Amino acid sequence: MNTLLDVRRTLPRAAWWAACLSVSVIVLYPLWIMLSQSLKSTSEATRNPPTLYPHDLSPDNYQALGNTGAVGIWTHVGNSLFVAFGATFLTIVLATLAGYGFAKMRFVGSGLLFFLILATFMIPFQAIITPLFSILHTLGLNNTLIGLVLVYTTFQLPFGIFLMRNSFAALPASIEEAALIDGCGYLSAMIRVMLPVAVPGLISTALFTFFTSWNEFFAALVLITDEAKFTLPVTLTVLASNQLGALNWGIMQAGVAVTAIPCIVLYLVLQRYYVAGLVAGAVK
Amino acid sequence: MTATLTPAPSAAATQRRKGPWLTQRRRRQLVGLALVSPALLVVLVFFLIPLGMTFWMSLHDWPLLGEHSWVGLDNYRQAVQDQTWIDSVIFTLKYTVFITPLLFVAALALAVLINRPGRPARVFQTIFFLPVVIGFAAAAYLWLYLAQPGLGPLTDLAVHLGLGTRESNWFATSTSALVTVVLMVVWKMTGMQMILLLSGLQSIPVELTEAARIDGAGPWQSFRHVTLPLLRPTLALVLVFSVAGSLLAFDQFFIMTSGGPSNTTITAVYQIYRTSFINFDLGYGAALSALLMVVLAAVSALQMLLLRKTDHS
Structure with a gap:
């Protein structure tokens, strides 16, 4: 028994x-x-x-990655870092400002504008890639990393603003009032008093933007035509096609590893924020 | 933009006439507007204008270089008769119908598996989620190697298991190419849905399933009659995410099959890419984008509806 x-x-x-x-x-x-x-x-x-x-x-x-393709892997790593950090920085700044405005400093029409920004969620950039290409062309930003940064920022903003607005809205108004009475201006009240409390939302926003921009393939493929400006995911297509005759799968997988490992490390270190942000963004 | 600020009630207005125009309240509203405007500008230039332009361009013959001319609805008329486009739409639907249940069942099984307290479950959760953070391009190139005829470790494994010969090429037929891509996507995306479903599972109070157990329900019965109905909003949400993602598939087919064999694995986004950026027929590409957008907006509207429902429950 x-x-x-x-x-x-x-x-x-x-x-x-x-x-x-x-x-x-x-x-x-x-x-x-x-x-x-x-x-x-x-x-x-x-x-x-x-x-x-x-x-x-x-x-x-x-080692071979260093002299495969036109410029070698380090330029591409640099491009990816520039695009990912650029988009992350811009998204954080714009999303924090806008999130604060939408949460704490409502003005007439702010509800409607917030809804408009959230509408960006509904239409992914794959669907408007053709005119985006034309507009970047008109602005002289085609084939530039700055153009790519702006496009990535645009499509990460709704999520970022949404997260930051919720973070700020959860704070009681009395904290801000106290800061204002103590002689802070609106901006310094926001930066010194409110922002530290909103740090988890900030980290989630930053992580998401970083991962998405680092890994994004389609827009980078379409909007960048100069090989020296390719980000890592697009560089993989060069590794796959550049060697004449038989493809060298060792070099190929080294390229994949260089692209993937930073994400894995970042995720393992900061996974708490990543998963929390993901769940908050999807379910709430 | 300042013109849209509300006129204050008349009593306050007469009082204000004497005071400064820039009242505390107005100042606050203006600061609010100023905080929001940089984000608005970016969204306007890189989202709203391109959105409007998609429809505008779709009514034109719009080559990359040279004059564009008004053609009315011709691009749309062309699209409904364009066999390549129709084939790509059908293939996209086929892929979506194929992958959605697979991903969903795998993710639900994993979510149930790791929905328990303790460190081991959390470690496994971390492992199962790992492929999600790798980009689609990297994952696709990794699996392209895994599935190479002869050379690839996965085909090697299949030979040992008697599932094929060393010469069999998984990218040679449309169906086997699709299956290979689907395997890659299941490997990469299951963790994502698993996390969402897990958060749904964890929001169900333990008392409810315990009560069902006490009432004599077995584990399967309590899952079927208590857990699943309560999980419904999350299930719906995950399904919509999954469908929208599959309808936009591009990277995996561009990299792993290049649309082949003989253009049988071209998705809708892939066809838009070829129209706009290989043939440089931007007007027609915009028309195809507009058609895709209508479908996506419908799927997303459904998503918003479901989100609102979960909010109130």
Whole structure:
């Protein structure tokens, strides 16, 4: 009787571990392949059938990334960093200002304008890419990283404003009033008193914009035509097509790793904010 | 913009006539407007104007260089007869119908699996979510290698399992190419839906499922009759997200199949891309975009409706 109870108690637990571990293997397997393939020597990378792990570790593929394509990988890393940080910075500043205005300094028509900005949610940029291309052309921003920063900012703003407005709206008006009585102006009341409390919302907004801008492919493919200005995801298309004859999958996977690993690290460090923001944005 | 500020009630107005125009209240409103205006400007230039222009351009013959001329509804007339466009729409719908239930069932299963207290469950949650943070382009190139005939570890695995020969090319037929892409997307996106469903599951009070257990319901029954109905708003939301995302599919097909074999895996956005930026027929591309937008607006309106419902429940 006792053993039967033991089995009944431990079996579901063991099954749970088995299920979770198998899913983990499926999820992690491609990531392992990415890493191991990128660390193989050139001859091993093209072996058929493939080896499961690098038998002789070599940084060759990463070194080769430096002189593949027209300008080498570091320029592309720089482009991606510029676009991702640029869009993140601009989104944070604009979303904080607008979120505060919408939450605490209502004016006539502010409700309507807030709704208008949220409407951007409904139409993704894939649907208006054709005129965007024309407008950037007219503004002289076609084929520039600044243009890309502005486009990414536009499409991250609704989410950012939404999160920041909710963060500010949750704070009682008395805090701001106290600051105003103490002689702060509107702006310094916002920056010194309200902003520190809204930091979690700020981090979520920043993380989302950073991830989206770093990883975005379609707009970057369409709006940037000069290879020297490609961001990392578009650079992968160059890695895939540039070598004549057989594709070097080792270099390819090294490129994928350079694109993916910063995101993985950032996520592991700040996942609390990432998941909280995701859930807040979707469910609320 | 200042013109839209409300005129104050008349009693206050007579009083104000003596005082300064810039009252405390007005000052506050103006500061509010000033705070909002940079964001408004960006949204105006890079969203509202392009939105209006989409419809304007769609009524023109609009090559990249050279004069554009008014053609009325010709682009739309062309679209309904354009077999390539119709095929791309049908393929997009096929992809959506194929991937939505797969993603959904996988995500719900994982959400239920990790919906329990304790550190192990949180660690597994982190692992399952990992592919979500990798970009679509990186994930697509990773899987392109995994599925390469002969060379790829996944095809190698399939050979060992007796599922194919070393020469079988998964990108050679439309169906097997679609299946390969779907596998990649399921790998990458399940974690996203899992997190949303998990937050829905965790908002259900434990007392309710416990009460069902005490009343004699088994685990399956309490899941079926208590958890699922309460989860309905989240389920609906996740479904709408998933459908809208699938209708916009581009990266994965552009990278993994290049639309092939023989243009059988071209999605709607892919066809718009080819029309506008390969053929430089911007007017026709805008018309196709407008058609896509109508569908997306309908899906999103549904989403707003569902959001409002969850707000009140």
